Amino acid sequence: MTTFCAEHRISRKTFYAIRARARTDGAAAALQPRSRRPKNSPTKITDETRQQALRVRAALESSGLDHGPISVHDQMRVMGLVQVPSIASLARIFRETGVARLEPRKKPRSAWRRFVYPAPNACWQLDATEYVLTGGRKCVIFQLIDDHSRYAVASHVAWGETSEAAITVFDKAVAAHGVPQRLLSDNGVALNPSRRGFLGQLVKHLAQLGVEAITGKPYKPTTQGKNERFHQTLFRYLDKQPLAGTLAELQTQVDAFDHIYNTERPHQGLPGRITPQTAWHATAKAEAPRPKHDPCFAALDQDADLYRHLLARRRRLQGRRRARVRAGLHHHRR
Numbered sequence: 001m002t003t004f005c006a007e008h009r010i011s012r013k014t015f016y017a018i019r020a021r022a023r024t025d026g027a028a029a030a031l032q033p034r035s036r037r038p039k040n041s042p043t044k045i046t047d048e049t050r051q052q053a054l055r056v057r058a059a060l061e062s063s064g065l066d067h068g069p070i071s072v073h074d075q076m077r078v079m080g081l082v083q084v085p086s087i088a089s090l091a092r093i094f095r096e097t098g099v100a101r102l103e104p105r106k107k108p109r110s111a112w113r114r115f116v117y118p119a120p121n122a123c124w125q126l127d128a129t130e131y132v133l134t135g136g137r138k139c140v141i142f143q144l145i146d147d148h149s150r151y152a153v154a155s156h157v158a159w160g161e162t163s164e165a166a167i168t169v170f171d172k173a174v175a176a177h178g179v180p181q182r183l184l185s186d187n188g189v190a191l192n193p194s195r196r197g198f199l200g201q202l203v204k205h206l207a208q209l210g211v212e213a214i215t216g217k218p219y220k221p222t223t224q225g226k227n228e229r230f231h232q233t234l235f236r237y238l239d240k241q242p243l244a245g246t247l248a249e250l251q252t253q254v255d256a257f258d259h260i261y262n263t264e265r266p267h268q269g270l271p272g273r274i275t276p277q278t279a280w281h282a283t284a285k286a287e288a289p290r291p292k293h294d295p296c297f298a299a300l301d302q303d304a305d306l307y308r309h310l311l312a313r314r315r316r317l318q319g320r321r322r323a324r325v326r327a328g329l330h331h332h333r334r
Helices: 002-010 012-025 047-062 071-079 087-097 164-176 201-209 221-238 249-263 276-282 294-303 304-327
Strands: 124-132 138-146 152-158 182-185 212-215
Touching: 047 071, 047 087, 047 152, 071 087, 071 124, 087 138, 124 164, 124 221, 138 164, 138 249, 152 164, 152 249, 182 221, 201 212, 221 249, 249 276
Parallel strands: 124 182, 182 212
Antiparallel strands: 124 138, 138 152
């Protein structure tokens, strides 16, 4: 037996298996290869589960919420369905049925570089986006979110992007959630025109509370990427709602969206895809800042040219300090 198996390069186990098949199925059948497909597959996705996934996706889409494979997977788990396909299986189902398209040009998630502040209220991000009411009338939606938790701390609808409207949405958030350590915005005149050589009303208002006003680089909207993505989610929701005719109606729709966004919608940018409200309460808030004297603000009241000189000098010193850090020569003064 051993010699026969060695000559034909098969194991003894294989030999006995072939002999058993020959006794039951015949000699000819014993030499035909069998399919390795399992007789049953408990994890096979049934047609009913496929239809459930498509219905959940359609419901999310009609509500103006995210309806990709990750969102559908989370929603099916929340609904307590018996069989919930994996995210990859849902993506394959959507492609096969033609309800989703493959976008190979999108950058993979592994290539993303994230930066998140360590605690709530360490940094807020403020941005405004344009919206159209009935009759073609244009207005602006201010959205203010927490960088750490993505929590929507406040929203405000106004007729235009003004400093007064920006201060209104900021004060609304402060009254509900406390004072943040810093506020990130773009370089717009209504938000933070410091790079243009003068201070705006919002920056002065922040200074009185000790809040540091910071901006992204000009023409680099990726710095405010969290806000830009937040705008997309809001517009997808508003597109499925009746077109608002007044600012009050639009504000009601935006407030309803903020509630869903904060408390019901799992956020794919947060660890574990938790809701922003859960992330907000999971970490202690950053300590509120203390107002401090800034010579630039004092100079502004006396001489605008002196203010611009001090501001330029500060930027030069900051640039030198960053250069030392990059060169490894930075040291702390005692």
